Amino acid sequence: EVQLLESGGGLVQPGGSLRLSCVASASTFNNFVMNWVRQTPGKGLQWVSAVTGSGTSTRYADSVKGRFTVSRDNSRNTVYLQMNSLRVEDTAIYYCAKIAVGGTTDFDHWGQGTLVTVSS
């Protein structure tokens, strides 16, 4: 069973930066496509970003493109989300989630989430 544990959330002012981390308990971590999905009370679930197992390919939702950067360190079983130029509307619980092998939208493991609040 894969366990995912996020950290790094907190309160930040608009325009500020934050880096989220997600550690996985799996020896085959480098086989996983890892994603970040966020949840706001008003808009439900929103996919944010994905990174392939090797880390060489990344994708982003249009709403965060150019501001967020996803990366991973397979030696540490960790995926990161660097969030810059944060906006009030980025306030959400951020989950890291693993895609099932061969899948595209089947997030079969989720972390517990970390809360990001963007407010002055």
Place this chain on the structure above:
Amino acid sequence: QSLLTQPPSASGTPGQRVTMSCSAGSSNFGTSWVFWYQQLPGAAPKLLIYRTDQRPSGVPDRFSGSKSGTSASLSISGLRSEDEADYYCATWSDSLRGPVFGGGTKLTVL
């Protein structure tokens, strides 16, 4: 605005069968798979149905998924109090090059 539309709420009594819908609007799900997630209060989402009608290991067969044209459905038979949760549909969007989620349906077990 979500590309997938779900009714905000649904309800049923214990033992009943409840069906929740997920509409792709003017688009057709076509050959795209549909996925369903269950989110219990205070918890992270959990994969409930994948590839439209497949259940992950450990998900009871009371849960079933289907799709037809522009609509997909999640059915729960033999409703139980522990099924009270938010349910989200999802699919892959070629135009957005990523997964998209519906707005979710809050299921209340009366």
